[in-house]
Amino acid sequence: MKSYTQEAIDAVAQAAERERDFGGWLANVLATVQADHEDGLTAGRPGSWEAEHVERLASGGVVLTEQDRA
Structure with a gap:
């Protein structure tokens, strides 16, 4: 059984190959x-540079519809 980290890596790698607008998809x-x-997303690392980037990217995105989530 794959770890959730490996599953996430696989999903992101697959999206990077298939999504025309990968940055928009990720946001x-x-x-x-x-x-x-x-x-x-960043409760465990408030104030870190990683948290800042994740928060900025997440706050610029549009919430996916149920159809997009499938």
């Missing part, structure tokens, strides 16, 4: 996850 994915988790 939408992060925005959707951010909206679904009240603690946010």
Whole structure:
């Protein structure tokens, strides 16, 4: 069984090959996850440079529809 990290790597690699607008796709994915988790994506690393970049990318995305999530 793959770890969730490996599954995420595989999904992102596949999207990088198939998505015409990979950055937009990734921003939408992060925005959707951010909206679904009240603690946010960066609760474990507030103030870090990584958290800043994730927050900026997630806040610029549009939440995916149910059809997009499939």
